[in-house]
Amino acid sequence: MTASVPDSVPELPFPDAHRPEEDPAPHALLAPVTWLLGTWHGRGEGGYPTLDGDFTYAQEVTFRHDGRPFLRYEARAWLLDADGAPLRPAARESGWWRLQPEGRVEAVVTQPTGVVEVAVGVATDAAVDLATHTVARTPTAKQVDATRRRYTLADDGTLTFTHDLAAVGQPLQHHLSARLRRRG
Numbered sequence: 492m493t494a495s496v497p498d499s500v501p502e503l504p505f506p507d508a509h510r511p512e513e514d515p516a517p518h519a520l521l522a523p524v525t526w527l528l529g530t531w532h533g534r535g536e537g538g539y540p541t542l543d544g545d546f547t548y549a550q551e552v553t554f555r556h557d558g559r560p561f562l563r564y565e566a567r568a569w570l571l572d573a574d575g576a577p578l579r580p581a582a583r584e585s586g587w588w589r590l591q592p593e594g595r596v597e598a599v600v601t602q603p604t605g606v607v608e609v610a611v612g613v614a615t616d617a618a619v620d621l622a623t624h625t626v627a628r629t630p631t632a633k634q635v636d637a638t639r640r641r642y643t644l645a646d647d648g649t650l651t652f653t654h655d656l657a658a659v660g661q662p663l664q665h666h667l668s669a670r671l672r673r674r675g
């Protein structure tokens with residue numbers, strides 16, 4: 492007996508919410524991170540001692556939820572030339588931020604470079620600080636040992652993002668910093 496296939500594709504019965512005032516209402520454990528909901532866009536600078544030079548990039552970051560106590564997280568970046576024009580796609584990642592009592596965050600983040608990060612930290616009303624708990628790598632992934640990610644909301648609505656990296660034999664240090672504004 493095979494299941495019948497419906498003629499039309501039904502709409503998702505439980506769509507994600509991008510803003511705190513949208514349905515479904517955010518789970519109570521999401522309270523310390525509801526200010527992050529939505530899509531953020533902006534520019535940043537990056538570098539690392541192993542790279543030839545610094546680079547400028549643009550980034551889009553989205554946080555949404557379906558009423559349960561976790562955020563769906565997605566980020567994509569692309570490099571910019573000296574005039575600010577897009578050069579090529581850069582890092583992408585997606586994952587889940589599991590909220591625990593007292594604003595504790597357990598994040599699972601996957602990257603197409605073969606790296607899976609488990610990070611833990613704390614969210615408050617205007618800041619999130621996440622540091623590596625565990626890293627798993629596919630057989631050909633580069634050596635990534637640890638990261639620290641900080642998100643800080645300023646009074647003018649700007650979200651500052653910094654990303655420190657311990658990788659390819661280097662100690663934890665600056666890899667990226669960006670300033671983002673909410674887009675939606």
Ligand code: HEM
Pocket residue numbers: 537539541542546548550567568569570581582584606633634635638656658659666667
């Ligand atoms: C906005 C996000 C990011 C941007 C724009 C970015 C950009 C870059 C660029 C331009 C390079 C030089 C190699 C290349 O041209 O592809 C690089 C290298 C690298 N990045 Fe990132 N990156 C980002 C996020 C990350 C993240 C999340 C990690 C790890 C958790 C990471 C780890 C590395 C590593 C390990 C290298 C190689 C260093 C080496 O082999 O010398 N990057 N990144």
